[in-house]
Amino acid sequence: MVESHRCTSVASELEGTLLVSGGLFPYFLLVALEAGGPLRAAILLIVYPLVALLGAVFSDDLPLLVMTFVSTCGLGASDVTAVARATLPRFFLADVRGSAFRALARHPGEKYVVTRLPRLMAEPFVKEYLDADVRVVGKELVVVGRRFSGTVASPGVAAGDRSLGALVAFLGRDRIIDVGPGSGSAGDRKPAFLHVCQERRVVSTPEKATTTLLPRSEYPRPLVFHDGRLVCRPDPLACLAIVLWLPLGVLLSVTRLLLGFLPHGAGLLLAAATGFQMRAELGDSTTEAADRRGTLYACNHQTLMDPVILSTVLRRKVTAVTYSLSSFSELIAPISTVRLTRDRGRDRQIMQSAVARGDLVVCPEGTTCREPYLLRFSPLFAEIAGEVTPAAVRAGGAMFQGSTVRGHKWLDSVFFLMNPTPWYEIRLLAPVATCGGASASSRDVANSVQCMIGDELGFECTGLTRRDKYRMIAGHDGVDARSSSSSSS
Known part of the structure; x- marks a missing residue:
């Protein structure tokens, strides 16, 4: 909404408005x-209950300052x-309030997201996954040399009124509209910047509409890559549960690793007894391939x-x-592994030799x-080889990610x-005839196998590569300096 005689901006608080939850602890814990x-x-987990209690008595800013430090x-x-x-956006996206996001996205003028988090923690998510044109207002982390001191500096928005002048100066507009829920989203605490808003638009209230999270289909940008070890949102109680589980978890992990060296039938039964769920579907057309050596x-x-x-x-x-x-992963692997070199010609020879000796598994991604x-x-x-058997794989766990x-x-x-x-599902699909060494059609075969697996799992096929993943998460190509830069398999 733009008026001819004055400029109108829209501002929304991140915690409790754009996000359903108003809690800040999970994001500091992830950092x-x-x-x-x-x-x-x-x-952080140990000191948080104390500072939260002191914050409720003395100052709302105390927990924020301690968690930041x-x-x-x-x-x-x-x-x-x-x-x-690479880590925070997944947890942010899973908590986005659909109605608030749509209201902010519809506004044609300048848009601002105000957060009590340090700006550095929230800005990548807002700009990369919500709207690149939105400006993020938050506290600035103080840098000494190339490291953070643990303190913050204005501009930003805290619980008190000291930051309001900085916000007004930052926005520099005659009229500010807040887009947010009516009540109840973040407890009784009201964002400090509401005092400078001349208008507030209510997009939902607990009495009129239930809180609905933004569905994955409406993400402005798909979440394909992310990092971090935790699966669930690390709220204080969830963190306590993980800490209490760790001793038993380590024992179970070691036990399950050792079971992999037992005969397959016994290992499968004992693994199931520890809670490891495995499910396999072998189609009729794949039975012959599964029984034949050199698949x-x-x-x-x-x-x-x-x-x-x-x-x-x-x-x-x-x-x-x-x-x-x-070397550790090779040591604990109950199957044989073959190292490739990233030299296409040599790798082809290595793989052909391996499949001539027995069954070979490749992960073309x-x-x-x-x-x-x-x-x-x-x-x-x-x-x-002249034929390849596609395998559609799904895996997961409730606490920890199995990759990093x-x-x-x-x-x-x-x-x-x-x-x-932990659980695994594997479905063997119908064998596919390959190009038999003719490189002109190898890409078509690869794309066909990708589509078959994608259709079976309900996954979306992309043109993204290993290099794209490492550039996004780690800032490099993910290739060992000692390795060749040749194409990988």
Whole structure:
């Protein structure tokens, strides 16, 4: 809404308005854990109940200041920025209020999102996933050298009125409209910037409409890549549950790893007894391929355990190709692995030799993808054998992610198996004839296999690659400097 005699802007608070929840603790905990490590996260979890109690008595700003200090003090700016870009958006998006987002998106004039979080933590999400033209108003983290001091500086919006002048000066408009829910979204606390709004538009109230989250189909930008170890939103009680689970989780993880070295039938039964759920569907057309030696399997990539689980459900040994698997992961793998070189010619020979000796599993995406999307399938696998059997794979757990980019990758399988009830689903599809070594059609075969797996899982096929994932999350191509930059399989 633009008026001829005066300029109108729209402003919305992030917490409790655009987001259903008004709590800030989960986002500081994620920064502390992913950028600072488990010890920093534990300290934040320990001090939070005390500062929250003191904040309720003395100052609403106290918990915010303490959480900012504990979670960011001494951390490098690049580490916190990486977490803000790669980890926080998934939790923000899962909490976006549909009605508030639509009201903000419809406004044709200047738009602002006001947050009590440090601007650096909220801005990547707002600009990359909501609207690139929205300006974010929040506290600035003080940098000393290349590291954060743990303190904040204006401009920004806190609980008190001291920041109101800074906000008015920042917006510099004659009229400000707030777009938000009627009441009850963030408790009784009202955003400080409402005092400078000349108009407030109510998009929903608890009495008239239930809170509806923004569906994935309406995301302005799809969430394909993200990082971080935690699956659930780390609210204080959820964090306490994870901490209490850790000792048993570690014991279960070690036990499940050891079961992989048992005969397949016994290992499958004992794994199920520990809560590990595995389900396989073998179609009639794939039975012959599953019984024949020297079968080439191509599957989408969920975790490092994809080939291991496939071997288990097939009840036969398979060989998996890898690029940069850690020595620890190779040590605990109950199946054979073959390292590739990123030299296309040499890798073709290595894979052809491996499939001549027995069954071979390849993951043509080249990296894992957590969301319901398939990355581009590199076509080298279509030049290895005359036939390939696609395998559609889904996996998950309630507490921990089984893959990471910026974390310790050698612990990926350990974390996945620490989930209370990790699960895997594998469906073997009808074998596909390949190009038989003719490179002109290998890409068509790869695209066809990608579409088959995508249709079976209900995943969307994309042209994104391993390089795109690492550039988004880690800021580099994800290729070991010692490796060739040749195409990967």
